[in-house]
Amino acid sequence: MHGYRGKILRVNLTDHTWKVEDLDEKKALSYIGGRGLGSKIMAEEVDPNVDAFSPENKVIIATGPLTGTPTPAGGRYMVVTKSPLSGTIASSNSGGYWGSELKFAGYDLIILEGKSPKPVNVFIEDDKVELRDASHVWGKIVSETTEALAKEAPDKAKILCIGPAGEKLSKIAAVMNDINRAAGRSGVGAVLGSKNLKAIVVKGSSKPTIANPDKLKEVTKAARQNIKDNGVTGQGLPTYGTAVLVNIINEGGVFPTNNFQTTYFDKAENISGEHLAENFLIKRESCFACPIACGRYAKADDIEGGGPEYETIWAFGAACGVSDMKEVIKANYWCNELGLDTISAGVTIAAAMELYQRGKIKDNDIDEGLSLKFGDAKSMVEWTKKMGNREGMIGDKMAEGSHRMGEHFGMPEVAMAVKKLELPAYDPRGIQGQGLQYATSNRGGCHVRGYMISPEILGLPQKLDRFAIDGKAEWVKIFQDLTAYIDSAGLCLFTSFAIDAKGYADMISAVIGQEFSDADILEAGDRIWNLERNYNLKAGIDPSQDTLPKRLLEDPIPDGPSKGNKSRLSEMLPIYYNIRGWDESGIPKPETLQKLQVEA
Amino acid sequence: MEIKVKLFATLRENRGKEVSLELKEGATAEDALKKLEIPKKEVAILMINGRDDDPGKELKSGDLLSIFPPVGGG
Ligand code: SF4
Numbered sequence: 248m249h250g251y252r253g254k255i256l257r258v259n260l261t262d263h264t265w266k267v268e269d270l271d272e273k274k275a276l277s278y279i280g281g282r283g284l285g286s287k288i289m290a291e292e293v294d295p296n297v298d299a300f301s302p303e304n305k306v307i308i309a310t311g312p313l314t315g316t317p318t319p320a321g322g323r324y325m326v327v328t329k330s331p332l333s334g335t336i337a338s339s340n341s342g343g344y345w346g347s348e349l350k351f352a353g354y355d356l357i358i359l360e361g362k363s364p365k366p367v368n369v370f371i372e373d374d375k376v377e378l379r380d381a382s383h384v385w386g387k388i389v390s391e392t393t394e395a396l397a398k399e400a401p402d403k404a405k406i407l408c409i410g411p412a413g414e415k416l417s418k419i420a421a422v423m424n425d426i427n428r429a430a431g432r433s434g435v436g437a438v439l440g441s442k443n444l445k446a447i448v449v450k451g452s453s454k455p456t457i458a459n460p461d462k463l464k465e466v467t468k469a470a471r472q473n474i475k476d477n478g479v480t481g482q483g484l485p486t487y488g489t490a491v492l493v494n495i496i497n498e499g500g501v502f503p504t505n506n507f508q509t510t511y512f513d514k515a516e517n518i519s520g521e522h523l524a525e526n527f528l529i530k531r532e533s534c535f536a537c538p539i540a541c542g543r544y545a546k547a548d549d550i551e552g553g554g555p556e557y558e559t560i561w562a563f564g565a566a567c568g569v570s571d572m573k574e575v576i577k578a579n580y581w582c583n584e585l586g587l588d589t590i591s592a593g594v595t596i597a598a599a600m601e602l603y604q605r606g607k608i609k610d611n612d613i614d615e616g617l618s619l620k621f622g623d624a625k626s627m628v629e630w631t632k633k634m635g636n637r638e639g640m641i642g643d644k645m646a647e648g649s650h651r652m653g654e655h656f657g658m659p660e661v662a663m664a665v666k667k668l669e670l671p672a673y674d675p676r677g678i679q680g681q682g683l684q685y686a687t688s689n690r691g692g693c694h695v696r697g698y699m700i701s702p703e704i705l706g707l708p709q710k711l712d713r714f715a716i717d718g719k720a721e722w723v724k725i726f727q728d729l730t731a732y733i734d735s736a737g738l739c740l741f742t743s744f745a746i747d748a749k750g751y752a753d754m755i756s757a758v759i760g761q762e763f764s765d766a767d768i769l770e771a772g773d774r775i776w777n778l779e780r781n782y783n784l785k786a787g788i789d790p791s792q793d794t795l796p797k798r799l800l801e802d803p804i805p806d807g808p809s810k811g812n813k814s815r816l817s818e819m820l821p822i823y824y825n826i827r828g829w830d831e832s833g834i835p836k837p838e839t840l841q842k843l844q845v846e847a
Numbered sequence: 848m849e850i851k852v853k854l855f856a857t858l859r860e861n862r863g864k865e866v867s868l869e870l871k872e873g874a875t876a877e878d879a880l881k882k883l884e885i886p887k888k889e890v891a892i893l894m895i896n897g898r899d900d901d902p903g904k905e906l907k908s909g910d911l912l913s914i915f916p917p918v919g920g921g
Contacts, residue, residue: 478891478917487856491918494855498913500897516864520918521856705918706892710899808897 248272249458250312250758251280256354256376258369260442261302261361263378270355276761277844280311280355282338283735283775285327288358289336290778290846295786299331299434300416300441302362308349308407308447309357311737315350315455315535317463318754319470320739322347322535325430329786331441332418332434332591332648333666333691336782339421339435340695340734342534343428348405351451363443371449372401381445386411388584389423392446401450408446409436410586412635416440417646419591419634419669423583427553428534431588433668433690434648458760466753470746474538477745479705484541484741485531489557490520492672497565499704499713500808501677503670504565505621506597507663507798510674511807514570518560522572539741547576555579555589558694561672562593563631567600568621575624578631585635591648594669596630597621598649598661599641607656614639663799666691666792675816676799677809678703680711680719683819686793687723689779695740697726707744716815720823728772735775774843776827777835781845790833793820848872848908852879855915858889876902879912891917 251270258265278284285307297304306328313321324346330337349357352371366381379399384392389410396406405425413420413436420436421429430436439445457463475481483491496502497515504512516522523545532542532553544553555563555576563569563578582589602608603619613619614633617626619641633642644652649662649669663670668691675682680699688696702722703713711722729748733740736755748765756763784790794800799814824831828839840847852866868879876893880902892915893902906912 482916483856483891483918487918491856495892495915495918498853498855498894498897499899521859704892706899713899808894 248275249456249760250316251275252350252353252355252455254354255356255358256371257358257360258378259361260359260363260367260444263363263367265376277771278775279732279735279771281309281314281323281325281735281737282327282340283731283771285309285325285338285356286336286775286779286782289327289329290782293329295329295782297329299329299334299438302442304329304438306359306435306438306442307356308359310346310350310355311735312755312759314737315347316457316758317467317536318738318758319467319474320534320537320539320742321737322537323737323739324349325734326422326435328435328438330433330435330690331416331437333668334786335666335690335788336779336786337433337435337690338734339430339432341422341424341428341430342537342739343425344535345405345407345424345428345449346737347535348449348451350455351453352449353451353453357447359442359444362441366443366445368396368446368448369444370400371447373452384445385414389586390426390584393426396446396448400448404448404450406446406448409439410584410635412586412646413437413440415637415646417587417635417637418648418651419588419595419646421586421588423586427583429583429588431590432693436586457758459757463754463757466750466757470742470750470754471538473745473750474742479707479744480539480741484539487520487524488541488543490523490543490555490560492557493519493560494521495704496673498808499677500804500810501674502561502565503663503672503674505568506566506601506661507674507796508601509806510677510804510809512565515565517570518564518572518575520557523555523560527572527576534739537739541741545576547573550577550580552580552583554583558672559589559593562590563627566593566597567627569624569627570622571624574628577628581628581631581635585632587631587635590671591669592631592634594663595634595645595649595652596627598653598663599630599645601661602653602656602658605658605661607658608641612641614641660797663796664692665795666788668692673700674799674804674809675795675814676804676812678713679716679815679819680723682795682799682814682816683719683723683823684727686795686816686820687823689776689783695730697723697730698740699723699726701744708747714812716819720819720826723823724826725769727776728769731772731775732768735771770843774845777840777843777845780835781840781847784834793833848906850879850906850908850910850912852883853911853913855913856918857916858885858914870906873905875905876900876912879906880914885914889916891915
């Protein structure tokens with residue numbers, strides 16, 4: 248089959264052996280690749296009840312059939328494993344240039360199993376695979392690791408690694424690639440750490456073949472034109488990056504502030520995309536084959552690096568009551584270097600600040616010279632470092648994520664998380680569909696499993712009333728299914744502002760040479776969604792966890808433009824279960840699984 | 848009557864971040880856009896007092912109008 252490379256690299260870290268297996272084409276067609284195929288392999292090979300840190304857990308690094316092809320923004324890969332943070336199936340997505348390089352080396356997926364007795368790196372150059380000692384880079388930050396390994400690698404090799412946070416099994420550790428790109432969420436970096444795997448270095452020399460190059464040229468041209476003509480992908484993201492959302496979300500009064508205690512941040516202008524662009528931006532960055540180039544590169548004092556993205560600015564900004572962009576840039580830098588998820592890291596610090604505010608963390612618990620007051624920007628940067636290094640009593644607890652930290656201090660409800668994954672930067676009390684999406688996302692509190700902000704705030708593809716609940720369950724299902732497909736194909740989700748299911752179907756059809764319709768795309772997404780759901784249910788994540796933090800269900804927004812609203816989740820959830828073909832308690836019905844050919 | 852207008856992203860060029868506008872009674876958000884010389888096609892999101900609203904709606908004295916060009920994603 249075209250598009251795919253038809254090969255899986257299976258590495259046994261316990262005895263340092265590896266083998267190459269053929270890709271099962273039938274399975275690939277049903278589950279596409281990336282998140283879908285990775286999850287299918289997890290379901291077949293890994294007991295859902297496995298301890299995330301045990302050698303029996305596996306990490307599947309999966310590209311899609313469009314990764315490394317000329318399709319726009321087709322450079323993504325997924326890290327699929329069982330999450331140590333949420334206990335759900337995890338799949339974290341990243342861009343940059345590493346995923347496409349793996350395709351050029353001739354592989355669709357890498358399956359990592361077992362646990363190495365000592366720190367190890369995997370070097371891949373086409374069909375040459377080597378496991379090498381990693382003791383010289385163990386403990387090193389991401390940029391130093393990348394620099395050191397680049398010297399041992401072929402020219403222009405691409406490097407994926409974990410930082411000290413992953414090595415120390417922080418449950419909010421990321422997998423990093425190309426220095427500042429992150430497969431951030433769900434603690435996937437800690438699973439690599441538990442396997443003593445520091446880095447995967449890859450260099451390839453051949454491209455995936457295309458079934459119908461003329462057709463692909465035509466559909467790619469149309470897709471690129473749509474991306475260019477679309478206000479968000481052609482103008483908004485390239486000019487301001489994602490950070491421009493700060494002011495929009497804040498003006499709407501749904502910008503969670505001081506750990507979601509309020510939703511309007513009166514100092515938002517100081518951390519806005521406009522302020523970032525004017526004062527701190529050095530250059531734009533792009534991922535493989537991406538015409539959008541939403542990436543930023545910023546400098547504050549003596550620190551410079553990739554980002555900060557909207558989510559990061561919010562997590563270290565409003566969520567912590569911080570309005571100093573310089574310190575936000577520094578916290579972002581340390582997350583990238585230590586290998587921490589910026590959303591979870593910022594929200595965990597915000598939760599610690601609330602624990603202090605409520606007297607659960609006492610002054611004499613706090614490390615010397617630091618504070619946990621909302622708005623203390625300098626301390627926030629220091630806490631980020633301590634969290635990544637598990638330094639001190641509080642830093643060590645922070646490394647466990649907000650839920651476990653809250654539990655330790657006797658107040659788990661300070662964790663603004665769903666299924667223990669920290670929530671992102673949109674308060675669902677004033678954006679009803681997004682709330683349903685958070686509650687039902689298969690990896691927990693996440694915005695990119697179905698980005699309802701697009702219709703509810705940005706008005707794309709059409710404007711929905713964000714306070715209404717009518718029709719939201721249907722929208723959430725379609726967005727979740729389409730996203731599951733995009734994540735599996737190897738494309739960036741941001742293309743979906745400009746490309747519809749039909750456009751995606753045309754692209755995959757031209758690349759792999761099998762006809763896909765828009766309905767096929769959505770059905771594949773639905774299949775993947777149900778497979779993940781099934782895995783989670785078997786892992787003991789029961790439907791009672793399809794919920795939101797109590798504050799968002801019970802406490803109306805206290806002030807600002809969305810004042811008085813609460814999440815109306817309980818009204819939307821039964822409708823959602825029903826249109827998903829699940830029973831009243833949220834369990835997929837046998838006929839639903841049968842129709843989608845998902846094994847029960 | 849006087850209303851307050853907040854401008855964002857590219858709409859700030861040559862106009863500033865925030866302006867007060869003197870409008871006739873019964874004026875709409877559309878009239879405000881005209882006065883600021885902002886072509887309608889450059890406006891992606893328009894909020895009146897933080898809520899999405901219809902550009903044809905009559906404004907009241909003291910209203911806050913927030914205007915955004917196409918932006919976003921994240
Ligand atoms: S839109 Fe941004 S994140 Fe997505 S591929 Fe392009 S540069 Fe990377």
